[in-house]
Amino acid sequence: MTKRLQARRLDGIDHNPWVEFVKLASEADVVNLGQGFPDFPPPDFAVEAFQHAVSGDFMLNQYTKAFGYPPLTKILASFFGKLLGQDIDPLKNVLVTVGAYGALFTAFQALVDEGDEVIIIEPFFDCYEPMTLMAGGRPVFVSLKPSPNQDGELDSSSSWQLDPTELASKFTSRTKALILNTPNNPLGKVFSRAELELVASLCQQHDVVCITDEVYQWLVYDGCQHVSIATLPGMWERTLTIGSAGKTFSATGWKVGWVLGPDSLLKHLRTMHQNSIFHCPTQAQAAVAQSFEREQLHFGQPSSYFVQLPQAIQRCRDHMIQSLKSVGLRPVIPQGSYFLITDISEFKSKMPNLPGAADEPYDRRFVKWMIKNKGLMAIPVSIFCSVPHQELFDHYIRFCFMKVKDRPGGGKTSSSLPMPPAGMGRGAGPICVGAG
Amino acid sequence: MFLARGRLCTLGSRPKFLKTICASKILGLSTSAKMSLKFKNAKRIEGLDSNVWIEFTKLAADPSVVNLGQGLPDISPPVYVKEELSKIAAIDSLNQYTRGFGHPSLVKALSCLYEKFYQNQINPNKEILVTVGAYGSLFNAIQGLIDEGDEVIVIVPFYDCYEPMVRMAGAIPVFIPLRSVYTKEELQVIADLCIKYDTLCISDEVYEWLVYTGNKHFKIATFPGMWERTITIGSAGKTFSVTGWKLGWSIGPKHLIKHLQTVQQNTVYTCATPLQEALAQALWIDIKRMDDPECYFNSLPKELEVKRNRMVHLLESVGLKPIVPDGGYFIIADVSLLDTDLSDMKNSNEPYDYKFVKWMTKNKKLSAIPVSAFCNAETKLQFEKFVRFCFIKKDSTLDAAEEIIKAWSRLKF
Numbered sequence: 001m002t003k004r005l006q007a008r009r010l011d012g013i014d015h016n017p018w019v020e021f022v023k024l025a026s027e028a029d030v031v032n033l034g035q036g037f038p039d040f041p042p043p044d045f046a047v048e049a050f051q052h053a054v055s056g057d058f059m060l061n062q063y064t065k066a067f068g069y070p071p072l073t074k075i076l077a078s079f080f081g082k083l084l085g086q087d088i089d090p091l092k093n094v095l096v097t098v099g100a101y102g103a104l105f106t107a108f109q110a111l112v113d114e115g116d117e118v119i120i121i122e123p124f125f126d127c128y129e130p131m132t133l134m135a136g137g138r139p140v141f142v143s144l145k146p147s148p149n150q151d152g153e154l155d156s157s158s159s160w161q162l163d164p165t166e167l168a169s170k171f172t173s174r175t176k177a178l179i180l181n182t183p184n185n186p187l188g189k190v191f192s193r194a195e196l197e198l199v200a201s202l203c204q205q206h207d208v209v210c211i212t213d214e215v216y217q218w219l220v221y222d223g224c225q226h227v228s229i230a231t232l233p234g235m236w237e238r239t240l241t242i243g244s245a246g247k248t249f250s251a252t253g254w255k256v257g258w259v260l261g262p263d264s265l266l267k268h269l270r271t272m273h274q275n276s277i278f279h280c281p282t283q284a285q286a287a288v289a290q291s292f293e294r295e296q297l298h299f300g301q302p303s304s305y306f307v308q309l310p311q312a313i314q315r316c317r318d319h320m321i322q323s324l325k326s327v328g329l330r331p332v333i334p335q336g337s338y339f340l341i342t343d344i345s346e347f348k349s350k351m352p353n354l355p356g357a358a359d360e361p362y363d364r365r366f367v368k369w370m371i372k373n374k375g376l377m378a379i380p381v382s383i384f385c386s387v388p389h390q391e392l393f394d395h396y397i398r399f400c401f402m403k404v405k406d407r408p409g410g411g412k413t414s415s416s417l418p419m420p421p422a423g424m425g426r427g428a429g430p431i432c433v434g435a436g
Numbered sequence: 437m438f439l440a441r442g443r444l445c446t447l448g449s450r451p452k453f454l455k456t457i458c459a460s461k462i463l464g465l466s467t468s469a470k471m472s473l474k475f476k477n478a479k480r481i482e483g484l485d486s487n488v489w490i491e492f493t494k495l496a497a498d499p500s501v502v503n504l505g506q507g508l509p510d511i512s513p514p515v516y517v518k519e520e521l522s523k524i525a526a527i528d529s530l531n532q533y534t535r536g537f538g539h540p541s542l543v544k545a546l547s548c549l550y551e552k553f554y555q556n557q558i559n560p561n562k563e564i565l566v567t568v569g570a571y572g573s574l575f576n577a578i579q580g581l582i583d584e585g586d587e588v589i590v591i592v593p594f595y596d597c598y599e600p601m602v603r604m605a606g607a608i609p610v611f612i613p614l615r616s617v618y619t620k621e622e623l624q625v626i627a628d629l630c631i632k633y634d635t636l637c638i639s640d641e642v643y644e645w646l647v648y649t650g651n652k653h654f655k656i657a658t659f660p661g662m663w664e665r666t667i668t669i670g671s672a673g674k675t676f677s678v679t680g681w682k683l684g685w686s687i688g689p690k691h692l693i694k695h696l697q698t699v700q701q702n703t704v705y706t707c708a709t710p711l712q713e714a715l716a717q718a719l720w721i722d723i724k725r726m727d728d729p730e731c732y733f734n735s736l737p738k739e740l741e742v743k744r745n746r747m748v749h750l751l752e753s754v755g756l757k758p759i760v761p762d763g764g765y766f767i768i769a770d771v772s773l774l775d776t777d778l779s780d781m782k783n784s785n786e787p788y789d790y791k792f793v794k795w796m797t798k799n800k801k802l803s804a805i806p807v808s809a810f811c812n813a814e815t816k817l818q819f820e821k822f823v824r825f826c827f828i829k830k831d832s833t834l835d836a837a838e839e840i841i842k843a844w845s846r847l848k849f
Contacts (some may be wrong), residue, residue, distance in 0.1 A: 003634060007583045007605065014698040039729055041528040048712070051525040058512045061678045066490065098568055098704040105703045113478045130702045135478065209475065238475075251531045253709030268477040271485040275600045276575045278569040282680035283521075319596040 013130035017364075017383045024368065025377045032381045033320075034377040036185065036338050038402040042251040043305050049290035050254070053283040060282050066334050067270055068096030068258070069285035075292040080260055084230050084241070092263040096280050100215045100244035100257035105131055106276070107211050107240050107259060110175075110268040111259045112137040116176035121162065123341075123384035123393060127211065141386045142170050144187065146332075154321070155332040155343075157189040164198055166338045173201055177209040178202075180229060183216040186341050186398040188334020190224045193232075209265065210235065215244035215257075220336040221314040230260070233292060237262045240269075245288040247338075249305070250402075254284040313338075313402060320401040333400075341396045343382050348395050361394040370397075447711060468594040484600040488809040495794065496803035502836045505764065505803040509677040509828040514732050516721055517676050521714040530710045537697050538566030538685070539712035546670075546685055552726070553655055554687075556665070557813075562690035565697055566707050570642045570671035570684035573696070574601060576703070577638050577667045577686060580695035582607045593810035593819060611812045620654050627659040632841060636692070637662065642671035642684070645733040648741045651762040657688070664689050667696070672715050677828070681711045740765055743827045743834060750838055751825070754845040765828040768807050772821040787820040789826040796823075802840045 006014070025032050041047065067073070073090035081088040088094065097103040104127060112118060114136035120128050122143040132139045144160040180199060182191040191199075203210045210229055217226045229240040240261040246252035259269060298304040316333065321395055324331045330343040348362050356365035363380035371377050382394035489506065496503040512518070526529055537543070543560035551558050558564060567573040574597060582588060584606030590598050592613045602609045630637050639656050647653045657666035667688040673679035686696050725731045731739070744760070747767050751758040757770035771792055781791040789806035797803045807822035827834070 005581060005636075005692060006698070007579065007581055009583075010580060010695060010698050013702055014695075016701050017674050032551070035533070037532040039532075042531050045532070047525070047528075051522070054521045054525050054710075056520070058518065060680060061509070061518070062508050062510075062680045063506070063673075064680060065493075098707070102704045104807050109478065110481060111475075111478055113480075116478075127702065127705075134702050246533075253530060253532045253534060255704070255706065255708045264475055267485070270480060271477065271481045275481065275484055275597065275604055277572045277682070277704070278597070279569070279571075279680075279682055281568075281682040281711060285706055286709070316803075 009134050009136070011133075012274050013133050017126070017380075021367065021379060022378070024371050024378050028371055028375065030371050030375050030377045030379045033399045033401070033403060034379045036114060036400050036402070037246075037252040038250045038338075040250065040402075042249050043291075045294045045305075046251055046287065046291045047248040049294075050251075050284070050287035052290065053286035060286055062282065063279050064282040064285065066274055066279050067091070068094055068280070069282055069289060072096060072256075072285045072289035072292075075296065076258055076260070079292055079296055080241075080243075084228055084236070084260070086230070086236055088260060089263075093260055093266060095259045095266055095273060096285060097257045097259060097273070098277060098280055099246060099255040100213060100242050101127065102255075102277070102280075103240075103242045103257045103259045104128070104179075104211070104213065106135070106269045106272045108132060108135045109276070110272040111209060111265070112176055115174060117172060117174045118209075119167075119170050119175060119178040120386075121178075121180065121184075122386060122389055123184075123186050123381055124179070125142070125181055126383050128179050128181075131388065137176070138174075139386065140170050140172075140175070142167050142186075143385075143392060144189065145388060145392075154325075154330065157184070157187050157332055157334045157336075157340075158192075160187055160189055160332070161291060162195070162198070167198065168202055171206040171208065173206075175206055177211055179211045179213065181213040182229075183214075183219060183226065183334075183336025185216070185337055186339050186379070186381055187332065188337045188340050190220055190335040193225075193227050193228075196227055196229045196232060200229055200235050203238060204234050208238070210239045211242065212239060213242045215242065215247040216337040217243065218248060219310050219313060219338060221310060221317060222335065224335045226336065237264070240265055244293075245284075247278050247292050249288070250309070254287065256280065256284050256288045316401045316403070320399060324399070332396075338400050338402045339398050340401065341398050342378075343395060344397055345395045361390045363394045363397050367397055480606070482602045484604060487792075488596060488805070492793070492805060494802070495797050498797075498801075500801050501797055501801050502833060502840060503803050504825040504827070504829065504833075504837060505805045507826050507828070508679060509765075510833055511677060511828060511830045513677045514718075517678060517714070517718045517732075520717040520721075521710070522550060522661045524714045524717070527710075527713075530713050532709065533706055534712060535711040536701055538564055538847055539559065539706075539709060542566060542712045542716040542719075545716045545723065546687070548725050550687055550720055554658055556663070558687060559690065563687060563693055565686045565700060566712060567684045567696075567700070568704055568707055568833055569682040569788040570640065570669045571597060572682075572704070573667075573684045573686040574598070576642065576696040576699040578602060578605050578671070579703075580637060580699045581638075581667075581692065590604040590812075592812060592815050593807060596702050599812060606836065608738070609812065611799060611815060613815055613818065618654070620652075623654050623656050626660060627662050629658055630665060631661045635665065637666040639666055639668045640667055641675040644670065645675060646737050646740060646765060647763040648737060648761070653763065664691075667692055676737070677713070677717055681715065683707060683711055683715055740828060742810065743829070746834060747825060747827045748837075750834075750841050755843045759822075766826055768822045768824045770821055771823055787816050789820045789823050793823055800840055800844055802837060 009257040073094040076094050077088040077090040108131045112135035116137045117140050118132045118137045120142050122141050129139050147159040149155050212229050220226050230236050230241045240259050243258050245254055245256035322332050324342050331340050334340040344366055354365040354369045363382050367380045378399050379396040381393045381398050382390040386392045492505055496505050543564045546564050547558045547560040567576055578601045582605040586601045586607040587610050590609045590611050592611050599609050644653050657663050657668045667686050670685050671681040672681050695711050722731045729792055748758050748760055751769045755773050758767050761767050778791045778795050787808040789808050793804050793806050804823040804825050807819045807824050808816040811819050
């Protein structure tokens with residue numbers, strides 16, 4: 001072939017920083033605290049739901065409705081209708097997608113046009129930028145910045161904030177959408193109601209669509225409350241709320257996600273969906289439906305997975321914070337999500353010249369050094385930033401604490417682990433990594 | 437004739453009669469002045485909102501209707517396929533993310549299977565991509581390789597999604613009507629033209645195992661000079677009668693597959709893990725017994741050939757003129773001899789076959805799909821007397837269809 005092969009829409013988005021780090025992790029014998037997935041099983045009721053879906057009615061092996069398996073769209077409508085205070089129609093206001101990742105893609109492609117601007121809050125889940133670019137859009141970045149803190153105190157993700165004036169200045173007549181992620185990956189910030197009100201008022205003032213990625217909505221700690229921006233006045237009609245079964249039920253491999261929103265927006269996502277993948281796998285949807293039905297019965301009670309999981313993971317978070325402190329790192333205490341970031345400035349000043357390419361941000365070189373010399377993997381936070389702002393974040397690395405089998409300080413755990421709390425699932429359960 | 441403007445692609449080495457998107461309809465703007473402009477859809481999906489499946493699946497959803505429309509098997513998948521998935525549901529590690537471009541054991545199994553046909557090694561990591569159904573492979577290939585202004589040759593009738601996917605990529609579909617079934621010679625003509633005009637070929641081979649006696653499936657990518665310019669698409673759903681697993685794959689040279697992989701990492705990132713593992717296990721079972729009549733790749737076409745023959749006979753008995761298919765699980769039939777009076781059907785702008793199927797669904801409780809749904813606007817008239825029946829149905833469904841058809845023929849004669 002003599003012609004250029006790839007379509008122009010792939011320009012600038014072909015490189016994926018994960019590929020390099022995943023490869024490194026698989027090559028060495030490392031404790032992998034990098035990637036965001038649990039190393040413990042989904043809860044029993046979810047596993048049973050999947051088993052039921054694959055061994056019951058054989059017609060579940062065939063196509064279901066394109067926009068979502070009916071029992072799933074029904075339970076999502078009912079469950080989230082209550083949470084969001086909206087009358088949600090399973091056919092008009094719910095779309096099931098291949099993971100929240102698929103939901104994000106569908107939303108960007110359905111709504112973002114060539115030249116449209118999309119406001120992205122940094123640090124951000126890395127796919128938002130290439131998805132904006134692939135849709136021909138122009139990403140406009142605004143950074144969360146840490147407030148100065150007292151010496152000796154560990155930072156909290158809550159102290160990382162947007163400057164309201166700066167945020168307002170990012171909205172132009174070309175702004176089509178703002179993408180919000182709360183709880184935030186990688187920082188773990190849970191946006192407060194007041195912060196969301198600021199975002200909401202700007203979205204309304206400038207007639208902007210808000211795409212809100214709320215995959216970690218149940219993983220909030222220290223009594224923090226997750227607030228869905230779609231519940232704020234004037235926001236339901238301009239908000240797409242994205243969720244994930246993988247993160248909700250600790251089953252990332254099922255790849256079931258969803259979007260909730262007004263029909264005026266969802267109809268465009270449906271058009272995109274029917275011209276991209278059309279249907280999602282049936283049985284995983286059936287398993288998710290059954291799992292939500294179970295949770296609906298237990299909602300708000302101590303037996304609810306959505307109550308137990310954050311309690312258990314908070315302990316994991318706290319253990320990890322202690323472990324990291326003990327080896328001279330300075331973690332930022334996350335209010336939510338699977339992740340925390342940790343300040344490596346001290347290492348940067350003590351070992352500034354780690355091997356790597358000339359313009360390679362420090363955090364990436366540090367992670368590679370850490371993998372090779374300490375057998376520990378994390379993810380450099382500069383991956384979650386725009387190129388011009390990488391310097392602001394190149395002294396942070398991200399750890400995932402949804403892990404029970406691996407712990408920092410070297411070596412994998414031995415086989416026997418404490419019994420998990422009742423209802424958390426078989427096997428190890430999320431009892432976490434101990435200090436060193 | 438092919439036009440050599442920009443970059444051309446041919447689609448569908450073997451015609452797949454499944455879907456189409458109806459003629460364009462301009463999307464209305466939201467009427468609220470406050471929200472009107474910003475909430476408009478992106479241009480790429482303009483006019484792509486209607487869909488024949490959404491319309492006709494609704495019609496056939498009535499449980500009293502015998503549904504021979506959508507290509508959905510109502511037979512059970514093979515026992516061992518179901519068993520593999522059941523076993524896998526108990527394995528914890530398979531509930532989390534796997535490799536984005538394809539679960540390792542699956543791409544290895546696919547590589548092993550297809551190496552037998554391509555006579556060269558297929559690199560499982562660089563020359564295979566696992567996608568959300570063959571539909572997803574088509575999407576990835578078109579998004580990855582086709583640019584605004586490119587021309588894409590589409591052979592009519594066509595699996596309906598080709599047209600909207602090509603349009604969504606900003607490209608221009610160029611329609612060429614099919615005149616005969618693809619023989620090896622016809623494929624060679626296509627191959628020669630692709631090579632002469634330096635064109636890519638996207639070959640949708642989802643029904644590759646479903647060929648009937650006296651016929652052979654040829655993979656255009658195996659023709660000289662074609663491997664380096666062809667993406668070949670396959671489907672677990674059609675291979676193992678598990679359409680709800682939504683797993684497909686693209687196979688091709690790494691200089692093409694890498695662009696489909698770029699699309700993947702910016703769209704769904706990865707496909708479901710447990711289903712991929714189950715598929716890998718099912719493939720290994722059949723890879724080990726390719727010459728055995730028990731191998732599903734052999735047993736399914738045998739089973740379907742019987743059903744095909746039964747359908748042909750049934751349709752002939754009521755005055756429908758079926759075109760006997762050499763492969764796939766659909767049969768199209770000419771309904772013009774019936775000369776059914778459809779004058780009281782609403783919406784007289786619709787093609788004849790749309791009205792006929794709606795009439796047949798309502799009055800005979802039998803559904804099918806209008807073949808003009810698989811045509812572009814200009815060729816709809818040529819095919820408007822044809823309807824498509826799906827015959828991958830259990831015997832009791834075909835029995836029910838037979839009852840209806842026999843009663844129908846008694847009325848006529």
